[in-house]
Amino acid sequence: MPLVATPRAQVSLPEPPAAEARMQALLEAIVDGVVSIDARGRILSFNPAAERMFGYRKEELLGQSVNILMPADYAAKHDSYIANYLNTGVKKIIGIGREVIGLRKDGSTFPMDLSVAEARVVGERIFVGVLRDISARKIAEQELERSHDILAKTVAELEAKNEEIRAMTQQLWQAAKLASVGELAASMAHELNNPLATVSLRIESVLSRTQADDPRRKQLTVIDQEIKRMGDLVGNLLQFARRGGDQISTVEIRDELACAVDLINHHLRKRMITIVQDLAPDTPAIYADRQKLRQVFLNVLTNAGDAMPRGGTLTLRTSPTTLDDGEPGIRIAFTDTGFGIPDELLPRIMEPFFTTKEEGKGTGLGLAICRRIVQEHRGTISIQSTPDHGTTVCIDLPVKNRGNVKPLNEVCCDSDDPG
Numbered sequence: 001m002p003l004v005a006t007p008r009a010q011v012s013l014p015e016p017p018a019a020e021a022r023m024q025a026l027l028e029a030i031v032d033g034v035v036s037i038d039a040r041g042r043i044l045s046f047n048p049a050a051e052r053m054f055g056y057r058k059e060e061l062l063g064q065s066v067n068i069l070m071p072a073d074y075a076a077k078h079d080s081y082i083a084n085y086l087n088t089g090v091k092k093i094i095g096i097g098r099e100v101i102g103l104r105k106d107g108s109t110f111p112m113d114l115s116v117a118e119a120r121v122v123g124e125r126i127f128v129g130v131l132r133d134i135s136a137r138k139i140a141e142q143e144l145e146r147s148h149d150i151l152a153k154t155v156a157e158l159e160a161k162n163e164e165i166r167a168m169t170q171q172l173w174q175a176a177k178l179a180s181v182g183e184l185a186a187s188m189a190h191e192l193n194n195p196l197a198t199v200s201l202r203i204e205s206v207l208s209r210t211q212a213d214d215p216r217r218k219q220l221t222v223i224d225q226e227i228k229r230m231g232d233l234v235g236n237l238l239q240f241a242r243r244g245g246d247q248i249s250t251v252e253i254r255d256e257l258a259c260a261v262d263l264i265n266h267h268l269r270k271r272m273i274t275i276v277q278d279l280a281p282d283t284p285a286i287y288a289d290r291q292k293l294r295q296v297f298l299n300v301l302t303n304a305g306d307a308m309p310r311g312g313t314l315t316l317r318t319s320p321t322t323l324d325d326g327e328p329g330i331r332i333a334f335t336d337t338g339f340g341i342p343d344e345l346l347p348r349i350m351e352p353f354f355t356t357k358e359e360g361k362g363t364g365l366g367l368a369i370c371r372r373i374v375q376e377h378r379g380t381i382s383i384q385s386t387p388d389h390g391t392t393v394c395i396d397l398p399v400k401n402r403g404n405v406k407p408l409n410e411v412c413c414d415s416d417d418p419g
């Protein structure tokens with residue numbers, strides 16, 4: 001078959017008018033805005049999508065500067081972009097694309113993605129910009145950001161709640177421990193009290209019939225002392241387990257502190273402990289169970305004394321304070337210069353039976369009882385300590401007012417009128 005060369009124009013390339021028409025159709029159909037400009041920034045073409053985007057008709061824009069499509073601050077820079085590019089060849093948008101702001105005919109603005117390509121048409125440089133309105137995407141992004149913020153806030157709130165629940169669980173666990181210790185204490189005390197009393201009486205009777213020089217007397221005395229110590233422990237346990245039955249009266253804190261110091265003075269002086277009493281003269285009276293309060297003071301004073309085996313200073317201070325519920329209160333602070341409490345032990349010292357004292361010296365119930373008594377009086381007890389420097393125990397109690405009587409719910413022994 002003879003090979004016959006077919007002229008190019010006849011085979012596949014469309015006639016120029018057909019190509020132009022096809023290009024026109026393409027520009028009209030395309031969903032992105034397409035704007036072409038010449039090297040001086042004048043608009044050469046503007047497709048229907050761009051018309052819809054900006055609210056202009058093509059005829060209004062052809063030959064106009066493209067700056068009309070951007071807010072003033074962009075427009076000012078745009079001319080220098082083109083000039084710079086034409087001078088230096090450095091591309092800032094061309095072939096890269098970026099997010100810019102478009103200005104509609106009605107003066108409103110909108111965000112759009114712009115990508116610019118450069119072309120040469122019949123020897124002339126033109127720039128073709130393809131534009132996409134991204135308002136919807138921006139709104140979605142902002143929504144997403146807002147949802148993120150809400151989510152982050154919710155997570156933070158959840159974490160805080162979680163922390164609260166953890167703290168409450170810890171408190172419940174502590175309360176459960178105390179409750180079971182209380183039950184155990186009550187039944188132990190019940191079981192031990194009678195036999196102890198019997199043994200104690202018998203020993204006393206045997207001792208009274210034993211001659212002073214009898215060699216068995218020493219052993220009997222030891223037994224007697226140990227029985228008394230067991231009696232103290234049982235007494236403490238009973239105190240710890242017991243609730244109610246308070247004997248409420250008006251108590252002058254200053255008098256009560258002086259009384260407690262008197263009771264323990266001998267023990268403190270033996271250890272060469274100086275007592276400083278810094279008690280405000282207007283220290284108010286409170287409603288309290290005098291015996292129980294004395295027990296609290298005595299235990300705190302004994303602990304301070306035990307913490308200063310080689311002497312030191314024990315300062316008692318009273319000052320006005322405000323309780324957690326906003327009520328006026330009185331703070332009684334006991335500060336010693338003893339050996340202090342190691343940080344790791346501090347959270348445990350109010351647990352029942354926690355003691356660091358040598359066997360036979362402490363039951364470890366003192367502070368647990370103190371805390372219960374102080375709480376029964378609607379107060380709080382807190383302890384700060386610096387190892388090797390000393391410890392401060394603060395007891396905050398509500399000052400005398402009608403409200404204090406209610407929770408204790410008992411008869412006033414004093415004749416004065418509550419409140």
Ligand SMILES: Nc1ncnc2c1ncn2[C@@H]1O[C@H](COP(=O)(O)OP(=O)(O)OP(=O)(O)O)[C@@H](O)[C@H]1O
Nearest residue numbers: 303304307349355356357362363364365366367391
């Ligand atoms: N002022 C203080 N300085 C140093 N440690 C203290 C002080 N007060 C309390 N502690 C520590 O707290 C522990 C518990 O005290 P708590 O009064 O409950 O029991 P205890 O004194 O050991 O025994 P009990 O009071 O039954 O005789 C003490 O063993 C001691 O380790």
Ligand SMILES: [Mg+2]
Nearest residue numbers: 299303366367
């Ligand atoms: Mg104690």
